Amino acid sequence: MELPRLALVGYGRMGREIESLARRRGFAVTAIFSRSRPLTSVQELTEADVVVDFSVAEAVPHTAQLALQAGKRLVIGTTGWEAYREELRRQTDAWGGGVVYASNFAIGVQLLYHLVQQAARFIARMPDYDIFLHEIHHRHKRDAPSGTARKLAELILRELPRKRTASTATEGPLPEDVLHVSASRGGEVIGTHTVYIDAPGESVELIHRAKSRESFAAGALLAAQWIASRQGFYEFSDVLRALLG
Template sequence: MKILIVGYGRMGREVERVLAERGHEVAGRIDPRAPESDSPDLEGFDGTADAVIEFATADAVAGNAQFYTGHGIPAVVGTTGWEADREQVRKIVTDGHGSYLWGANFSVGANLFFAMVQEAGRIMNAFDSYDAMLCETHHRGKADSPSGTALEAAKRLLAVLERKRSIIHDLPGRPLQDDELHVASLRGGSVPGTHTVSFDSPFDSISVTHTARTRSGFALGSVLAAEWLPGNRGFLSVDDFFAAMQTGA
């Protein structure tokens, strides 16, 4: 396959390495800041691609989706922080009959973590002495906070843990309300990503943690998704992809 890489930062470079390992060709590298890129923007790309893998900036997502759909390029999008544009992008893709697969985290382990968090939340419904909280740690260069992975884990917890009704990112200068789920962020060093959901009571504490050792897991997941996506139309989430992988579809 010929794969276009949009966003040639840490993740884009790791995606390129995995593509080479799996025998794919890079159709181009798009990034306004990387000197090694082939073009600063998509308008400068005049080649062909079987799919695109994007790890870019949130403000570019909607415009990029318009380009992918208009040019008939299936897109795997790991960019985070564009929740406010979700419905706009959905409309672009569905109206244009595109193939668009998005996710906060394409790592197999992270998606297993989501499933474990959700199941733990269901169990904890019956034990109201346990309060829930979430903490995520990333390298100092990560732009969004909380991370997309943290927000996804928090949303899944809220869907099943009835006593939590809202997510709060920053401490409000007052005690937390019982129905608020606090999501804390730490930035520093070179940490690829660590996420911990904790259930704490006066008697003990239970935690579920996912620790990424390298970016390779995220990159491999996105490449596997790009291999699967052509022929699957619609505005799809990483859940659709992993469900298909489990069933062999």
């Protein structure tokens, strides 16, 4: 299968990691856009097949609009743009485009999502078991909790009716129907997400610990290769289900 040509939007830690891995794997990187060289027109995307966006949340609507207008497929790894998601879905359908998005493109995180969803469903019948989660990232990260933590909370709330809402509150007693989501920022931690299941006589911890950013880059490249010849609006989990059958 011919590899798609890539345009990268965002050239921070993840942008550089994606460029490095893409070139090592034989992808052509036709353009790189950053704060010092922003994407401003559809003409700048002419040579690309797929636009890969790991920039900042506020830039996603602009990037998506230009990519769709240019007839390019789009992979979004930026977090914090969830309020725009349904509008982007509508625009993708209107333009006949193709988009894959994820709060985390690591394959291991997709496995964590699956395990946590199953665990929440399991303890739904066991009222003595509580569940909560904590994430740790480097001190430079813009959002807290992380997009991955918010996705984990969404999955838990979907499967565990006794938890009605998620909260990051750190003061006072926590009501039983609240799922606690906490975050720490410090050092250069790439990302650690832990889901705790606690009962009077035992506890279980489900942990994903990123050892390098290459795992995120590999997933993004897999998504780019998959969406290059497709239309529609997909989460990365949809891509994996399609590939794994």
